[in-house]
Every structure is written in structure tokens, then in C-alpha cells.
Amino acid sequence: MTACALSSKSPAMSRELFWPRSTSLGANMSPRTPPRRMISGVPDHVDGRMLAITEAAGGSIINRDRMWHYVEGIRNWAPLWTDHAIRILPGPSSLWLDAHGKRLPVPLYPGFDTLGTLSHIMGTGFDYSWFILTQKIIQKEFALSGSEQNPDLTGKSWRQVLGRATSGVPGPVKAFMEKGEDFIVEPDLPALVARMNALVGGEPLLELAQVEREIRARDRQLDNPFSKDMQITALRGARAYLGDRLIRTAKPHKMLDPANGPLIAVRLNILTRKTLGGSQTDLDSRVLDAEGQPIEGLYAVGEAAGFGGGGMHGYAALEGTFLGGCIFSGRSAGRAASRMVG
Ligand SMILES: Cc1cc2nc3c(=O)[nH]c(=O)nc-3n(C[C@H](O)[C@H](O)[C@H](O)COP(=O)(O)OP(=O)(O)OC[C@H]3O[C@@H](n4cnc5c(N)ncnc54)[C@H](O)[C@@H]3O)c2cc1C
Known part of the structure; x- marks a missing residue:
């Protein structure tokens, strides 16, 4: 079982956001409120619900404060989902x-x-x-x-x-x-x-x-x-x-x-796309509990796992490198799961 993709529309994320530390301005960021108006770079079904379910089952979530939004969002004139945003x-x-x-x-x-x-x-x-x-x-x-x-x-x-x-x-x-x-x-x-x-x-x-x-x-x-x-x-x-x-x-x-x-x-407009945090895992993509122990049979990969382990990018990220962590953590999970079942 894998936890599903986490989006910045997750209720846990919407209460208060910490803006990422700027890589170029060196600003020391303090907690701030999110923009009043954001448009959505992911479909409605990418709602982070599975993350809350995983947490309720004992899974540890880390780095909730690490967000990724784009700054060149335009509202789609032919929307396929609510507040459908396209990035230029x-x-x-x-x-x-x-x-x-x-x-x-x-x-x-x-x-x-x-x-x-x-x-x-x-x-x-x-x-x-x-x-x-x-x-x-x-x-x-x-x-x-x-x-x-x-x-x-x-x-x-x-x-x-x-x-x-x-x-x-x-x-x-x-x-x-x-x-x-x-x-x-x-x-x-x-x-x-x-x-x-x-x-x-x-x-x-x-x-x-x-x-x-x-x-x-x-x-x-x-x-x-x-x-x-x-x-x-x-x-x-x-x-x-x-x-x-x-x-x-x-x-x-x-x-x-x-x-x-x-x-x-x-x-x-500000286009919300994803968080850089997620389910905390070990190197076999097994979800960890609050004591750092793997929960048997529960794996998290890709965005749901913060692109691998719960935040492999830190506060920033190099654009275009998100997919790599998804594929890598998916492979780790697949190999570990196949070992488990023999
Ligand atoms: C428009 C856009 C452009 C992007 N461009 C880049 C880029 O240039 N470079 C880059 O590195 N990254 C890019 N990304 C990010 C990258 O594509 C994603 O982070 C990555 O694809 C996420 O992979 P994933 O496996 O975690 O999730 P997903 O690819 O979302 O896979 C989750 C899968 O689970 C399925 N699913 C959901 N619920 C269920 C269920 N209940 N039962 C069964 N299946 C279910 C979904 O249908 C989906 O196939 C982009 C993302 C978007 C949206």
C-alpha cells in the first residue's frame, strides 16, 4: 500500500505556511500567512487525504512547512478542475x-x-x-x-x-x-x-x-x-x-x-503545486512511526513521501528534478516489497 500524493491543498497545510528560505535573497523567513488568492496546479483529487489517513494509522509526517508554489500561474480559460492553473x-x-x-x-x-x-x-x-x-x-x-x-x-x-x-x-x-x-x-x-x-x-x-x-x-x-x-x-x-x-x-x-x-x-498568480515534505520513510521507502520504526507493509513513494523519505530536497529544490526522487523511491519500495514477500 502506498500513500497517495500530497498536495498543498491538504487541510493540514492550509492553516499556516512557512515560506521557504530564499536561496537568492538570503532572507530569514518567519512564519507568514499564505496568499489570499491562489490557483491550483493540481486536480481536485490530489487532496492529501491519504496522508492524513496514513498519519492516523501511526505514520510520521515530516517537513510539512516545505512548500513549492510557482509564481507564473494563469487561470485556465477552459478549466478541467477547480481553480485550474497553468504555469507559464x-x-x-x-x-x-x-x-x-x-x-x-x-x-x-x-x-x-x-x-x-x-x-x-x-x-x-x-x-x-x-x-x-x-x-x-x-x-x-x-x-x-x-x-x-x-x-x-x-x-x-x-x-x-x-x-x-x-x-x-x-x-x-x-x-x-x-x-x-x-x-x-x-x-x-x-x-x-x-x-x-x-x-x-x-x-x-x-x-x-x-x-x-x-x-x-x-x-x-x-x-x-x-x-x-x-x-x-x-x-x-x-x-x-x-x-x-x-x-x-x-x-x-x-x-x-x-x-x-x-x-x-x-x-x-501564485500557483500552488506541492509540498516538499510528506510521509517519513527509511531507505526502503517503509513508512516510519513516531518512534522511527517501520510500519509493516506500509510504503510511501514519490510526492507522498516528500519525493523520497520525507523531504529529500530540503527547503529549496532544483526545478525539473522532482520526478527523479519519485522514480527512485518507487524503485526502492518495489524492491523492498518484493524482498518482503520473498
Ligand atoms: C503540470 C506538471 C508539470 C511538472 N513538470 C515537472 C518537470 O518538468 N520535472 C519534474 O521533475 N517534475 C515535474 N512535475 C512533478 C512530477 O511530475 C510529479 O512530482 C511526479 O509525477 C509525482 O509522481 P508520483 O508517483 O508521486 O505521483 P503521481 O504521478 O500523481 O502518481 C500517483 C498515481 O496514483 C494513482 N492513484 C491515486 N489514487 C489512487 C487510488 N485510490 N487507487 C489507485 N491509484 C490511485 C493516480 O491515478 C496516479 O497515477 C510536474 C508536475 C505537474 C503537475
């Missing part, structure tokens, strides 16, 4: 602004440091942020997580995958531009900022002059081959690699030049 897997060019239109600090650029960015955004007192970008950026740099958003990959079509390099805005991204509630497309900045303010409601937090100042400061740096804008330097660096140049990083261009338009703003 962004290329490096979008300008990242906080709720007041202030640019996020170095090195919090798209795709750089999820937990550091999360920590920073929550420090602003708001639970969302903004990407500002152009048509040229979105067509090359926006990938969306989720199998239904990547028909070329799930359909195993090399022809369609190669089309990412040549054929404009991908269909799933275009659908979000037209129907996604977090997307705003406008030919000029005043109209864009007005709609950004309208989208979040309440007091208008964004001043046109502030947003324009940030974009102009960034655009100006493109004229400088020795730019001190680290994001521009990163773009140039990324494009030195042919793969990124072809399908991942737009040619650097001025956002306020209408030739690169229209302008696009995307409200980015």
Missing part, C-alpha cells in the same frame, strides 16, 4: 513588475529563481505580479505546462515541435491571449496600464509614468553593447546558444517600439 514556463525577456509597477530586483528574471521570486512577491504585500512583453516575445518565449497545452509533445509530432521555431504564436498561447482572464493585449501603453488597473479592481495601483519609466530604462539599455542591465546581458548570453536562439529567446528589441507590438500584460 517563461523565456527570459519579459519585464517583471510588482503590483505597483516596480521592476523585480536582480536576479529575479523570468525562469531564474522560483522560490526567491515567491519570497519577494509576498514581501510586496500582494499575491500577484505582472509580466510586460511584446508579440515578438510571446511567440517565442511562452511555453505552458500541462499535457493539454502541448499537443505537439503529447502527439509526438516532430514536425509540430519544429514549428515552434517558425510558426508564430503557438495555438494554446494564442487561445490564452484571446480568452484568458489574465491576459491583456493593447497597441499602446496607456490603454494597457488602464486595463491592468481595471483587472485587479479597487484602488488603481499602477501609475502609467512609473510603468513607462521602467520600460524605457530597460529599452534604453539595448543601445549599449556593454549594458549594465543584467537581464539584457542574460538575453544576449542565452542567444549565444543556438537552441535558445531558435526557440526560446526572442531577439532583443525595444518594447515601446510599435513595430514589435502589440504590448501584452499578463497577471501572474
